[in-house]
Amino acid sequence: MRDAxxxxxxxxxxxxxxxxxxxxxxxxxxEIIRQGRxxxxxxxxxxxxxxxxxxxxxxxRKLVFSWAGNPGVGSLHAxxxxxxxxxxxxxxxxxxxxxxxxxxxxxxxARLPFxxxxxxxxxxxxxxxxxxxxxxxxxxxxxxxxxxALNPDVTVIHAQRADASGNTQIWxxxxxxKEAAFASARVIVVVEELVEEAVIRSDPNRTAVPAMIVDxxxxxxxxxxxxxAQGYYDRDNDFYVAWEAISRDPGGIARYLDEFVxxxxxxxxxxxxxxxxxxxxxxxxxxCPGVNYGF
Amino acid sequence: MMASVAARELADGEVVFVGIxxxxxxxxxxxxxxAPRLVLIYESGAVGAVPERLPVSIGDPALxxxxxxxxxxxxxxxxxxxxxxxxxxxxxxxxxxRYGNINTTVIxxxxxxxxxxxxxxxxxxxxxxxxxxxxxxxxxxxxxPERVDFITSPGHLSGGVPRSQLGxxxxxxxxxxxxxxxxxxxxxxxxxxxxxxxxxxxxxxVQAGVGWPLRCRxxxxxIDPPTTTELRLLRxxxxxxxxxxxx
Numbered sequence: 397m398r399d400a401x402x403x404x405x406x407x408x409x410x411x412x413x414x415x416x417x418x419x420x421x422x423x424x425x426x427e428i429i430r431q432g433r434x435x436x437x438x439x440x441x442x443x444x445x446x447x448x449x450x451x452x453x454x455x456x457r458k459l460v461f462s463w464a465g466n467p468g469v470g471s472l473h474a475x476x477x478x479x480x481x482x483x484x485x486x487x488x489x490x491x492x493x494x495x496x497x498x499x500x501x502x503x504x505x506a507r508l509p510f511x512x513x514x515x516x517x518x519x520x521x522x523x524x525x526x527x528x529x530x531x532x533x534x535x536x537x538x539x540x541x542x543x544x545a546l547n548p549d550v551t552v553i554h555a556q557r558a559d560a561s562g563n564t565q566i567w568x569x570x571x572x573x574k575e576a577a578f579a580s581a582r583v584i585v586v587v588e589e590l591v592e593e594a595v596i597r598s599d600p601n602r603t604a605v606p607a608m609i610v611d612x613x614x615x616x617x618x619x620x621x622x623x624x625a626q627g628y629y630d631r632d633n634d635f636y637v638a639w640e641a642i643s644r645d646p647g648g649i650a651r652y653l654d655e656f657v658x659x660x661x662x663x664x665x666x667x668x669x670x671x672x673x674x675x676x677x678x679x680x681x682x683x684c685p686g687v688n689y690g691f
Numbered sequence: 692m693m694a695s696v697a698a699r700e701l702a703d704g705e706v707v708f709v710g711i712x713x714x715x716x717x718x719x720x721x722x723x724x725x726a727p728r729l730v731l732i733y734e735s736g737a738v739g740a741v742p743e744r745l746p747v748s749i750g751d752p753a754l755x756x757x758x759x760x761x762x763x764x765x766x767x768x769x770x771x772x773x774x775x776x777x778x779x780x781x782x783x784x785x786x787x788x789r790y791g792n793i794n795t796t797v798i799x800x801x802x803x804x805x806x807x808x809x810x811x812x813x814x815x816x817x818x819x820x821x822x823x824x825x826x827x828x829x830x831x832x833x834x835x836p837e838r839v840d841f842i843t844s845p846g847h848l849s850g851g852v853p854r855s856q857l858g859x860x861x862x863x864x865x866x867x868x869x870x871x872x873x874x875x876x877x878x879x880x881x882x883x884x885x886x887x888x889x890x891x892x893x894x895x896x897v898q899a900g901v902g903w904p905l906r907c908r909x910x911x912x913x914i915d916p917p918t919t920t921e922l923r924l925l926r927x928x929x930x931x932x933x934x935x936x937x938x
Binding site for chain 1 (some may be wrong): 711734735736737747748749750751752754755756761762763764765768769772773792796801803804805806807808809810811812813814815816819820841842843844845848854857858859860934
């Protein structure tokens, strides 16, 4: 992870760590904080705790998003402090809805300049974000909303498994992982498990990201904690609840980052500081019987 | 009470786009009672979800296990929502105004808000596309102002221009389920009017929680309290940890 971040994530980059609730790569976010990256434009549908931590750590110049809360709990306090002007480094924001962000990634992945959608009529979002515009359909004359392509410099995708060259398989909630990866100039894949190419080939429909677009493969078990990996470990909902108290004052976040990010050299050491995770969160087995790929 | 009233609004077999919190509880209550074939769609990509535990978040792993389909979010918004397949959208909001417009973005001015809320998520497009929407929110003058500070999810705007003229496919908010009463959008103007009261509540108590002169239907309905079966399911089965139920 250290090498992948050092090589592929630079100051000033547009960075995406995707994953919708599922497969959010906290390990990559923490390494970016440890390496002191600055002036990043951070993009995600749901900034989640990982971007709250990166904002508090001073990594971000700008946030591009569609829902900035602590899912099931409440607020992202570092984000709120920055936007409400109550301390912390200034943060520029660019705001969409989920459909808007999804469409931005779809355009970026298809290498188109924008994506049309039937959306935003009657909302104040286009007034708040002038990058939400309209186009007249050349076939029907209908006014359609448009959003610009999002093409990150680097995207981090967490996944259950990949082979050594980067063919990556995801199951469970797949979010916009695939679109974000294809939209990006560089792609870092972080996996729970490294498998033989034959395992990938045995179930090709499950491959979301092919090796041809992958720049680095990092094997980092529990790398998504406190997010989760379907079939591996459950979401650490207790930590999401605890973040409310930790993040309510800047000192609380600073102490958290000192202990669990700056205070550890890598993910393995982070895990040593969280004894009992496996007992508490290991997934129960629910296998599907498999499909016949024969011909 | 709100969860059981909201659950009764859902018919068996309907396709519902589910938000987290109370809507989630209501949908799972409906599924456990009168609507076992309700199709729950979560914006995270789970379609036909049958969560074995109450999902804490909209992306809970329990939404995946046993679902009919799990798809990417581009499919959720384009192939299901924009395609017109969602019959009911369920929304909550920090502010709901006289015409059912919802604000989940900011209190105060956008550029320098007093309170920064999470934003739209999928709410804006659900409000535009779902064939009808149900809104769930507790009454208070702050939560029900005459006009929201920011329209995140459009209702009936200011009542002048019909939604269809602006190109919105869905009918918008038809009912607002509160903790004291049910409001309905007037068929002609879209203005929210008092339609039915909970047991033991009178109209002036509802007016006290609303920031505009609230008009009443000529005949006010009376809402039945939750049945013992509904209460047992809510307290013992669906939300034993009281994640969403209070009191």
